[in-house]
Amino acid sequence: MCGISAYIGKNNNAAEIVFNMLSRLEYRGYDSAGIAYIKKGKPAKISVVRDKGMVEDVKEQYIPEHSDLCIGHTRWATHGEPSKINAHPHLDCKQEIAIVHNGIIENYIALKKMLEDEGHKFVSATDSEVLAHLIEKFYDNDNVLTLEDAVRQAIALLRGSYGIAVISSKEEKIVAARLGSPIIVGIGKDENEYFVSSDTNALLPYTNSTIPLNDGEIAILTKNDCKIINKDAILMQKKIEKILYNLQSAEKGEYAHYMLKEIFEQPRVINETMRGRLRIEEGIVMLGGVRMKDEEIRSISRIVFIACGTSLHAGMLGKYLIEEIARIPAEAEYASEFKYKFPVLDKNTLVIAISQSGETADTIASLREARARGANTIGIVNVVGSTIAREAEKGIYVYAGPEIGVASTKAFTAQVTALYLLSLYFGRIRNTISGFALRELVEEFARIPEKVQKILDNANAIKDIADEFYNYRDFLYLGRGYNFPVALEGALKLKEISYIHAEGYPAGEMKHGPIAMIDEGFPTMAVLIKDNVYNKIMSNVEEIKARHGRIAAITTEGDDNVKKILKKDDKVMDIPETLPIFYPFLTVVPLQLFAYFCALKLGKNVDKPRNLAKSVTVE
Ligand code: AGP
Numbered sequence: 271m272c273g274i275s276a277y278i279g280k281n282n283n284a285a286e287i288v289f290n291m292l293s294r295l296e297y298r299g300y301d302s303a304g305i306a307y308i309k310k311g312k313p314a315k316i317s318v319v320r321d322k323g324m325v326e327d328v329k330e331q332y333i334p335e336h337s338d339l340c341i342g343h344t345r346w347a348t349h350g351e352p353s354k355i356n357a358h359p360h361l362d363c364k365q366e367i368a369i370v371h372n373g374i375i376e377n378y379i380a381l382k383k384m385l386e387d388e389g390h391k392f393v394s395a396t397d398s399e400v401l402a403h404l405i406e407k408f409y410d411n412d413n414v415l416t417l418e419d420a421v422r423q424a425i426a427l428l429r430g431s432y433g434i435a436v437i438s439s440k441e442e443k444i445v446a447a448r449l450g451s452p453i454i455v456g457i458g459k460d461e462n463e464y465f466v467s468s469d470t471n472a473l474l475p476y477t478n479s480t481i482p483l484n485d486g487e488i489a490i491l492t493k494n495d496c497k498i499i500n501k502d503a504i505l506m507q508k509k510i511e512k513i514l515y516n517l518q519s520a521e522k523g524e525y526a527h528y529m530l531k532e533i534f535e536q537p538r539v540i541n542e543t544m545r546g547r548l549r550i551e552e553g554i555v556m557l558g559g560v561r562m563k564d565e566e567i568r569s570i571s572r573i574v575f576i577a578c579g580t581s582l583h584a585g586m587l588g589k590y591l592i593e594e595i596a597r598i599p600a601e602a603e604y605a606s607e608f609k610y611k612f613p614v615l616d617k618n619t620l621v622i623a624i625s626q627s628g629e630t631a632d633t634i635a636s637l638r639e640a641r642a643r644g645a646n647t648i649g650i651v652n653v654v655g656s657t658i659a660r661e662a663e664k665g666i667y668v669y670a671g672p673e674i675g676v677a678s679t680k681a682f683t684a685q686v687t688a689l690y691l692l693s694l695y696f697g698r699i700r701n702t703i704s705g706f707a708l709r710e711l712v713e714e715f716a717r718i719p720e721k722v723q724k725i726l727d728n729a730n731a732i733k734d735i736a737d738e739f740y741n742y743r744d745f746l747y748l749g750r751g752y753n754f755p756v757a758l759e760g761a762l763k764l765k766e767i768s769y770i771h772a773e774g775y776p777a778g779e780m781k782h783g784p785i786a787m788i789d790e791g792f793p794t795m796a797v798l799i800k801d802n803v804y805n806k807i808m809s810n811v812e813e814i815k816a817r818h819g820r821i822a823a824i825t826t827e828g829d830d831n832v833k834k835i836l837k838k839d840d841k842v843m844d845i846p847e848t849l850p851i852f853y854p855f856l857t858v859v860p861l862q863l864f865a866y867f868c869a870l871k872l873g874k875n876v877d878k879p880r881n882l883a884k885s886v887t888v889e
Contacts, residue, residue, distance in 0.1 A: 464491040528877045694712070739864075
């Protein structure tokens with residue numbers, strides 16, 4: 271939701287380092303940005319540079335000064351509009367403490383009232399500023415010796431979530447802490463420099479040695495030392511975790527946008543996620559991270575997928591796969607709803623949390639609810655060491671590599687790959703799929719990356735179609751069966767990067783209301799591939815044509831039937847044939863590219879769409 275970065279060490283260009291880290295965190299939020307650094311002197315002072323706008327805009331206001339201690343923030347506004355005065359870092363009354371915060375302080379109004387009654391003066395409309403004054407309140411207390419003591423006492427009063435970094439002009443240290451919002455400590459190559467970041471992407475240029483904080487933990491960083499304590503000030507033994515991907519994989523390379531690069535990485539991502547898990551010749555699937563005994567798998571009575579956004583669409587597809595292949599009753603739930611609906615779970619329910627970032631607050635909250643209610647849990651995540659990866663009992667990593675574009679693409683494909691593997695794995699153990707059928711599926715599964723590549727090779731044809739449709743203000747996306755979640759995903763892609771209103775619908779449902787919207791100005795994207803419901807969706811397309819609705823359709827190569835019912839201004843995007851169950855891998859790619867090219871044509875910020883952030887770490 272917001273990006274936090276901090277540096278302490280031998281370099282005197284701490285502000286430069288922190289700004290560079292912030293620019294790598296901007297996909298987490300980019301309403302406003304700022305840094306606070308310690309200027310040496312008698313006494314040392316805190317300098318702040320902050321404003322509304324992107325990191326590079328704010329950095330232009332910074333006059334380079336020597337400093338070896340700095341914190342920074344790039345914001346996605348929750349409380350208080352994007353503005354200079356609401357930008358982080360926030361200071362205490364005496365301007366001796368600076369804080370940056372990611373999360374929501376749910377009880378900030380009561381805390382602010384208490385502090386104002388004690389004479390504290392507030393300048394912003396944010397919840398975060400409360401923390402600066404709360405730390406000041408404890409820091410001023412005679413028996414509070416250190417900044418970390420003051421921070422520990424302050425955060426004990428907070429309700430909600432926080433990932434914070436705090437500095438004071440009185441001490442040469444950074445104090446960082448987390449509850450619900452990620453904080454990762456980076457350890458400099460020669461040990462006498464430390465970094466703090468909201469995620470590993472900003473640490474990559476400096477180190478791949480990290481210590482992710484757990485909820486309730488506090489890091490105390492000086493030039494010579496890194497200590498991690500818990501809320502009771504007990505020293506924690508933490509192991510160093512290495513970042514598994516390299517800097518180059520997190521760069522745009524020759525692509526115009528991260529999103530385009532990530533769309534084109536999908537063949538590799540499917541292969542990477544399959545690698546070592548699919549024995550094609552024997553037709554078997556191996557999922558080490560699931561670590562469930564065969565009888566445990568056979569005793570699963572129900573599976574519930576919990577996720578948000580694109581990851582929920584993967585979960586909705588997972589429902590179809592699990593039910594068809596492993597014959598286990600399954601459902602996909604909005605994580606933001608699941609936690610608060612008193613879910614009926616027991617020890618035979620398997621709850622599967624799907625999340626690219628592994629830090630989505632709604633999904634974390636529902637995962638914790640599932641565990642509290644006795645369900646077994648699996649996490650399907652893309653970020654090693656993320657909260658969901660650590661809190662789910664079992665896990666399947668999807669090796670998509672860092673996904674920087676706010677609109678999720680390759681992570682979806684990687685998640686779907688993991689869900690196919692899981693369905694085949696469970697189906698085999700529960701004997702709901704024969705060895706022969708499994709081998710046939712596994713062989714076709716292995717051919718999917720090359721079929722995706724074939725679609726990518728034809729990206730310009732999709733661009734030409736986008737050039738004809740980008741000016742519409744509304745779109746209906748229709749799909750059936752496995753391609754209903756794909757229709758939802760395609761509509762979300764179009765919405766979130768081009769801001770065109772798009773609704774995904776099961777094609778059969780269109781007749782029960784949405785068809786009233788259809789006219790010349792309201793086009794439909796139809797996933798019209800040759801599967802078991804082909805004739806049904808063909809009828810739906812004819813119903814739309816009868817009402818002069820324009821069609822863009824995803825069709826199977828060589829399908830001449832479709833062209834008989836379409837008119838001159840309707841357009842088709844051909845995809846290769848495959849087994850019905852695998853079409854989602856192929857139908858989602860044209861929809862990703864279509865959304866990308868529409869947004870490009872409209873001059874939108876494809877990688878950083880307005881109002882969005884890559885990882886929503888607040889409920
Ligand atoms: C998808 O393009 C969006 N960026 C958003 O819906 C995203 O999928 C959702 O916030 C879930 O994120 P997660 O996968 O990191 O949990």
